[in-house]
Amino acid sequence: MRKYEVMYIIRPELEQExxxxxxxxxxxxxxxxxxxxxxxxMGKRRLAYEINKIRDGIYVLVHFNATSEVIAEIDRVMKxxxxxxxxxxxxxxA
Numbered sequence: 001m002r003k004y005e006v007m008y009i010i011r012p013e014l015e016q017e018x019x020x021x022x023x024x025x026x027x028x029x030x031x032x033x034x035x036x037x038x039x040x041x042m043g044k045r046r047l048a049y050e051i052n053k054i055r056d057g058i059y060v061l062v063h064f065n066a067t068s069e070v071i072a073e074i075d076r077v078m079k080x081x082x083x084x085x086x087x088x089x090x091x092x093x094a
Contacts, residue, residue: 001034002066003092004063004090006061006062007062008060008086009085011054011057011083011085018083023041025081026077026078029070034066036064042060044057045058
């Protein structure tokens with residue numbers, strides 16, 4: 001398993017329970033063949049530029065160990081999840 005890092009931005013109008021449900025969904029996907037080492041909901045912040053007329057977003061940063069199958073699955077699910085505005089998955093080299 002390799003170390004990865006994913007940062008995703010959730011729509012700002014969601015309530016706390018909906019944000020928790022989205023983060024739990026992604027942690028569950030990572031848990032199937034991987035292990036979360038750090039999970040940080042950074043809160044609501046201003047975006048660097050507008051995305052589909054949205055100016056703010058809830059930032060979430062997750063460090064985890066996983067296989068390539070888990071990465072493919074989390075990438076697929078993030079693409080089809082309407083609550084996620086943007087995401088980026090990178091290998092953690094540190």
